[in-house]
Amino acid sequence: MSAFNGMLALAVNGFRESRRNRVTVVVYLFAAILIFAATFALEMTVGTFERVMTDLGLGVISIITVVLTIFLGSGLIPREIERRTIFMIVSKPVARSSFVVGRLLGNLLTSFFVLVIMAVLLIGQMVVEGTPIRESLVVALIGIALEVLVLSCVSFAFAAGSSQFVSAVCCSGLYFLGHLSTDLYKFADRAKSPVLGFLGKVAYYVLPNLDRLDFKGRATYADPTPWSELGGSVVYAIGYSVVMIVIATAVFERRDFK
């Protein structure tokens, strides 16, 4: 059997399982929040409806996908090990790396599916309200998708070698630090102690720079993002994710399933 077929089977079934599990509930919840928020915004704002709608919509989409991604990514492997489901899968002639990548792809499919549903709801709502759909909104949605990709891979890297709790805490911490990475660099640049400066710069390069993937602010003010900048962010997100996948598979390959 080719490794690709095994990965594909795991990805498809992972997506199928998550879809039946809790994802639909999250989407319905978002739809309810969105409709409520739109009505609320219409009542409360004068002339800035487009800005509030974009800001609120992207904010909710971002929060829901990030929470969902960390929850799914941190829990999947530890839960399979704890329930011993993994015994029936890893004992098959499938490489452990294929298992990790297959399950990761399943998670990504789930997160992207939720993201697309929510994006369609937001755009639909804006169309109904007569708000123009700008390029900056699409760029911001692509940024959220890239953030989902990076966070999924980071959570798998932690989950491959630790418990669900540890993985979720570390991944959440990295999410917040990742959004502070530009400040961290500035702090390192201005630090008087050369050691602090060096450590700050190391942290900047090691931590995921999620600021690079965040275009929500620009979407709110309809500021365009150059395609070259977006291209750079895509390359950065994919590169960082590949490194995380390599770490996840290396850790998982060495793991004993007691």
Next chain:
Amino acid sequence: MAAAIQTEQLSKTYSVGFPVRKKVLALQGLDLKVEEGEIYGLLGPNGAGKSTTIKLTLNLIRPTSGSVKVFGLDPSEPKARAQIGFLPENPAPYEYLTGVEFVTLAAQLVGVPSGELKSRVSEVVEKVGMGTAAALQIRRYSKGMIQRISLAQALVGRPKLLILDEPTSGLDVLGRQLIRDVIVEERKKGTAVLFCSHIIPDVEALCDRVALVIGGKNIRTGTVSSLIESDSNQVELVIDGAVAALDEKLRPHVKQLDRLSERVVVRCEESATNTVLKVLLEANARVVKLQRTKFTLEELFIKAVKESGQAVGSSMS
């Protein structure tokens, strides 16, 4: 021809505890050989190393020292694992998939060609008696149904080696019978079966050979009958019409004396047989039966555990 499973001086040490790490010897130089087409039973108390042996055979854990081969191959090679079907103890399949979806996933992972997927899945689902229930999500299954669908996923790749860890535990009579039938049917096809169970009558009824694993070591191996006989160094005599006065003369030479209405049953060491016979013949008693004492596998198991100094049912780790 390579054995289905062969272990040589297989050892596994776990490090447990935090912050102080403690070493636990789960296996200590285990030698085992499971031939093709035989049903091989692994017997031992909790923590004896049975599950560790199985996990090493499936590459779920790696040995600290020694080796394990599956049809001559290292279990880390996918080619080796492609020949194995595994049913773990208390299986927990993906609960949001249906039975059919889970068995199909297992079939895809063992490389069943896509053209054969549907027929192969239906075949094993029918074999384990799931029928239409296989279309339900697994979270709605009873324990027996989970066991059956997990057995189906183990069989779907038509394995040459079937590893079953406590396959009948928690099942009703029909479920146990079904699993026993499947095991016998697989043996007829030439499949080797490694059968690990606490239910000794099942082991006794099904296994061609049995290994007693205690404290991470293979204490005894052999056919059930050879194990039972080899362990017996006692003789049992049945005496007809023995008067009560004879009891006192016999007691110094026998280990056990039971008076059952007309008959007396005595057990003595094999070395004391002639002495006991002499006493009986002098008293004109009629010996109607003389045979080597037969233990059940269960008696043998308990005796072996006691000899090893480990409490029955205790855990090492």
